[in-house]
Amino acid sequence: MILPLLLLLQSDKLPPANPLPYTDPDASAVMAPVNRILAAVGTRDGAAITAETRPEGGATVVVERADGGRTIRHLSWAEFAGGIKPGAEKLAERMPDPAIEVDGDIAMVWGPYVFTVDGKADHCGVNHFDLIREQGRWKVLNVTWSQRSTGCEAR
Template identity: 65%
Template structure:
């Protein structure tokens, strides 16, 4: 969920193929830092919840919370779903 400066919220649903197609290399350096992740596991399912800060060329671009749904398949953890919030105000400094 993304919150615009005027307080309105946008919810988008994107297929994996569309999301991956939108990732194009360029001259910018992107980095996402997860802070204080919480991990809950029950058998072969898990959830990871963590605040994050996303930077472009070392400058904070936005922040929010990431949520990953995970499943263990043949002994390996795989991401089933990713949900995140996004805001450009109130982000912690790098």
């Protein structure tokens, strides 16, 4: 028992994450509110976004500019949902291969994404959702993502 702990302390790496694809039965339940939020961004439905979230959480974005500068911005869920405005462009966000970790009533979803406008890559990065399960239902507490406009490929 003590040997694995000592080996872990000697390593500069975390223990391995679950293999992909993750086959835990909770994985699809965890992804359900994440997928509904991504779909709601595409349909520009702020109310559908807040329906999947805990009000005390929020959204944080780290925008990486082409010149190397970075901007960090945090929004409450109400601010984030309120920023979703009607428009003629077709929006879509794809997160094709998320890593999912579940421990009891907490979960994490992490993975690369590409955000498209009218089918063209607009920006990309990595999404990190943290979720909690309450009364049998998963809710998103926070989402944090990186956002860049270079090196984005349609996925």
